[in-house]
Amino acid sequence: MELKGKVALVTGASRGIGRAIALRLAQAGADIALIYASNGQAAQEAAGQVEALGVRALALRADVSDFAQAQAAYAQVKEALGAPDILVNNAGITRDGLAMRMSQADFDRVVQVNLNGAFYLTRAALPDFVRRRSGRIINITSVSGLDGNPGQANYAASKAGLVGLTKALAREVAPRGITVNAVAPGFVDTDMTAAMNPDTLAQALKLVPMGRAAQPQEIAGAVAFLAGPDAGYITGQVLRVDGGM
Ligand code: NAP
Numbered sequence: 001m002e003l004k005g006k007v008a009l010v011t012g013a014s015r016g017i018g019r020a021i022a023l024r025l026a027q028a029g030a031d032i033a034l035i036y037a038s039n040g041q042a043a044q045e046a047a048g049q050v051e052a053l054g055v056r057a058l059a060l061r062a063d064v065s066d067f068a069q070a071q072a073a074y075a076q077v078k079e080a081l082g083a084p085d086i087l088v089n090n091a092g093i094t095r096d097g098l099a100m101r102m103s104q105a106d107f108d109r110v111v112q113v114n115l116n117g118a119f120y121l122t123r124a125a126l127p128d129f130v131r132r133r134s135g136r137i138i139n140i141t142s143v144s145g146l147d148g149n150p151g152q153a154n155y156a157a158s159k160a161g162l163v164g165l166t167k168a169l170a171r172e173v174a175p176r177g178i179t180v181n182a183v184a185p186g187f188v189d190t191d192m193t194a195a196m197n198p199d200t201l202a203q204a205l206k207l208v209p210m211g212r213a214a215q216p217q218e219i220a221g222a223v224a225f226l227a228g229p230d231a232g233y234i235t236g237q238v239l240r241v242d243g244g245m
């Protein structure tokens with residue numbers, strides 16, 4: 001129960017990696033705010049699973065890519081659960097396609113959700129973190145943002161942007177006792193990878209030395225470490241959780 005009494009805000013927590021993170025942080029004793037985009041049923045189910053672990057849960061619908069909605073969601077969380085101690089920017093989308101044929105809308109939307117969304121929630125949380133002189137920010141990037149991946153110019157750019165955001169902010173707020181780190185998963189067994197062409201996924205998994213995709217819980221464990229007391233002196237880092245890629 002290392003996080004007992006803490007409040008964690010996890011974006012994209014209705015499904016997949018975000019839900020696993022919410023449950024893992026709840027297991028460690030944190031109260032959890034779960035932000036989702038549209039899947040209210042999944043979000044309520046995830047919140048129920050969190051509460052079953054004996055902590056408080058609040059599921060909130062908000063589009064993180066909308067500055068006003070992000071601010072309003074943060075304020076609602078603060079009102080209901082208290083100011084968060086941990087912010088996990090996990091919400092993310094893909095709109096894959098070759099750059100030559102990619103629409104402006106598909107490029108813009110992916111960057112807006114994956115990168116701007118993380119900044120908007122961070123911007124909402126920072127004044128409280130700075131005032132309290134503590135806080136943990138964990139951004140979920142991707143190996144795609146570190147190594148590149150054909151068909152993902154928009155996604156890789158957004159995830160590389162998150163790495164820059166992580167490193168710049170880490171230096172900025174380190175004197176205030178706040179750490180900022182990123183976790184870079186490889187392939188993870190979620191709806192996002194289920195939407196991939198099965199042949200492309202099979203080919204991609206051949207490049208994973210461990211020969212399999214990660215389970216969402218394996219990403220959540222890394223996030224819990226970075227949110228916990230053992231990671232107090234770690235900041236500005238990108239932790240790859242990728243089966244050896
Ligand atoms: P997922 O199963 O598709 O779930 C995406 C989550 O993000 C859902 O909770 C969704 O809410 C939420 N979301 C999407 N757009 C949003 C918005 N505009 N505002 C608020 N919430 C929004 O995805 P996942 O595979 O768990 O991925 C989670 C994160 O890990 C993403 O950042 C992804 O890029 C990253 N990642 C994934 C993999 C992988 O292989 N799966 C690998 C590397 C990195 P709704 O349920 O309401 O739609």
